[in-house]
Amino acid sequence: MAELVLKEVGKAYGDVEVLRGINLEITTGELVVFVGPSGCGKSTLLRMIAGLERITSGDFSIDGVRMNDIPPAQRGIAMVFQSYALYPHMTVRDNMAFGMKIAKRPADEINEAVENAARMLQLEPYLDRLPKALSGGQRQRVAIGRAIVRDPKVFLFDEPLSNLDAALRVATRIEIAQLKERMAGSTMVYVTHDQVEAMTLASRIVVLNGGGIEQVGPPLELYEKPANTFVARFIGSPAMNLFDGVVKASGDYTVVSLKNGGTVTLPVPSEGQDKGKEVKLGVRPEDLVPTDGEDAVLVGDVEIVEGLGETTLLHLAPREGEEAPIVKLPGIHRIDRGATIRFTAETSKLHLFDRTGRSFLYRN
Secondary structure, eight states: OOOEEEEEEEEEETTEEEEEEEEEEEOTTOEEEEEOSTTSSHHHHHHHHHTSSOOOEEEEEETTEEOTTSOGGGTTEEEEOSSOOOOTTSOHHHHHHHHHHHTTOOHHHHHHHHHHHHHHTTOGGGTTSOGGGSOHHHHHHHHHHHHHTTOOSEEEEESTTTTSOHHHHHHHHHHHHHHHHHTTTOEEEEEOSOHHHHHHHOSEEEEEETTEEEEEEOHHHHHHSOSBHHHHHHSSSSOOEEEEEEEEEOSSSEEEEETTSOEEEESSOOTTOOTTOEEEEEEOGGGOEEOSSSOOSEEEEEEEEEEOSSEEEEEEOOOTTSOOOEEEEESOOOOOTTOEEEEEOOGGGOEEEOTTSBBSSOOO
16 A cells, blocks of 8 residues: 655754654554654654644655655545544435545445445444444444545554543454454554553554654564663553662673662673663563562562452552562462562563663664
């Protein structure tokens, strides 16, 4: 369908720079998800691709054609917004067909496109209903169908599930995943603040922060090999635990002495981090397991126990200068508040970051 290329793209409102140095290639058939904290620029970047925001600097192209000054209607892009934006007095059929009617497409072409989209989205029984007779998930499918009938080069989704309740969000997320399979070859860009959506839908995730890109990669790569502490903390729930330490010995292996009293040896070169240099050790809450041995990465007093059924979250008392650690254990565990517990983790599950927050393990 389409290949998107952004080279040194930036956006500024007067003296306020909101995006800078965005370099990204999105290949045909990918579903790329933009994630990041509020205000990081992910929706602005999507709107720049759509042509709804002007590009201040850099170049954006689709299939090799520069799009900076091309109007939105001529870019071959269809956008699905957070709001369904359906006409309440029109049937589902008319809502889906409206754009094609405005473009004065032949009636038989319009009917065929609407029928095909309705079949793809399982909306055939609802074509003659008004939006008020539909559930939230069905309305969102109509909005997606309105985009499909245009047969665009690129689909853009701007937090399309955020207005749905939890159950509908899950169901509609699955429907979008199935839609992507049925529309193999379609290029999609998707903005969300929901990690589950990003991890389950994306071919690749783009993590944005402070107007720039922190890391780009497949979901599990970002989970297993975060490039820095920001990505490590942002991807995964609960967030990765970070513990202060210093390099005790360096070389082909790095020995780290932790402020909490533990010592760990990681089979990664220290990359010039001499003995005594400050580092941070990262470990995900789900990778910690109780231990009676001397290999404890974490020793702490339980302050809060959250029994969720399928998992148990333990919130431990924080040490000075560090955030409160969290441990995520599978299943049900009956642990008393105030209990002191020792935890360890497999060496392969540990992450090491230098003083700047860059991972020792990550390679571009």
